[in-house]
Amino acid sequence: MNKYLLSAAVAASALIAGNAYAQQTYTFALVPKNMNNPFFDQARDGCKKAEAESNGAFKCDYIGPGEHGGGEEQVQIVQDLVARRVDGIAVSPSNAAAMAVALQAAKEANIPVLTWDSDLLPENKDLRVAYIGTHNYEIGVNLAKIVQTIKPKGGTICIQSGGAAAANHNERMKGIRDTLAGKESAESPGDRLTGQNGWTEAEGCPLYTNDDFPVAVQQFQDFMAKMPNLDAFVPTGGFPQFVPDANRAAVTPYKDKIASRSLALVVADTLPVQMDQMKEGLSLGQVGQRPFEMGYKTMFALKDIKDGKAPPTDPTYTGLDVCTPETADTCIAK
Template identity: 80%
Template structure:
């Protein structure tokens, strides 16, 4: 709790400094699920590129929860941004339901809101103008297709997710389950695999990391120790690969299984640190998003909306990259 309060105080202090004095330019906030995350760092870089191109018309305020994130801390940051009357907010909701409650005040204050990376739940989407980011269901679909190419007869599988309340990860899990089972489920996170099309989720899975990277590595280690003959392990985000040394140590004992396709290890995201690990034989496939483009496009959209132009198309998808060891030289879109 002490760490939470300190992190929140620092975040609020940053907001106050940015908003103090005469506001000479618009302030658009880019709010990730957590900071110190290489995925969200790329979104920050895209946001800052848009800021530079605006030649002083607006500031990209990149601000969010601490390293491991948390819906409660993100909600408090949003509430403070709204109270400070920023000119626009782009948020990747950690807890979609909780963020929706906070955004009611933004709507009442007339502050335009976009979501990126992760969206609100269907009954709350009127609180934001549009979603800019990945088609999250399609991430799951493509992860599952890679697993099926490696294991055409099916097998046992463990899905590792970011958080039970994260809408984007639930949509990815639904895409995985639907594609492996061959049957569309009614809603995310989809129907548990109990033998459909040859695929069965093992006991104890899905796993939830809550965006804690060391926890994600430990979960893989523990799962493999208990299930040495597991056929497929599928993280819906790059969590373990974001701490490469720890992940290398955890996955190295299974490199032979991966190479022989006894273990289908396929992972979401295609950041350079992850592609390096795939090249080393530590995964058989990566399905990547384009976070730089998310940060860039949300800022341009908020600037356009502030000047009276229409909101972007809802949703605005930023595309996917599907990579395997065989396609690694050409798989990342330009």
């Protein structure tokens, strides 16, 4: 009798353990460059939608630096996630070189890593399974193509970037420079424009915002005050437009120049707050990414990896939306 009871208890324990295993909930971290950015808010929303659709299979832990990116703080957050032994990490590196240190620890802990929005440096790509996000070089190409239609003879340009160590912004800058120059440079952020095809970069540019939006607006104001006849101003991210009231105040004095196409103000990203400003005459073009899709796809890709399924294609590009005032109502993919 005791023998049968013992066997039944063992079987019950095995069943309980099996059910617990079958119902295991993974924790996947989505790590943006900062958490005060409407671009990354959309990635968060995609991540949370994936969580809801997973029916309890995984939890989206959206965690990152509070403001302005900041490579060191983001690296520390990823190191903490590794120490917590989360089941997977999807990160948009602020500082590609610094992030490699934290991701080496993740690799040693057998925690799968995806990059999104921004990738690692080429020599460190073995530290992640795949990149899911924008073809960043193509953002720069498309920004430059809009500028070329406005200023076919060239001119003086100022490029505004997020950070000198941000791989995605450097790739976008290379796309701008290569397209305007008509010649591909060897590596990011590309060769400075010094007259190629009529294009020259203004002294003091590129400008680096370090993802500080009010700083981005102030840089535009200061630079235009110094060089009011600038031909093109091109931010590689939506930084100034993410503080719309401040940006409106800064750009409105130049609306006539924008309308007459004497100033080619063309900006990356196509969030609603940005599209509103373009429709108000505060830019002549927007080249947008799909951050919601990035947050959504990375979660299910990590789930597949944990379940032993095929990893995502490396890279997996999420597409672009190229918008001008004429196409504003139809340019964004549904």
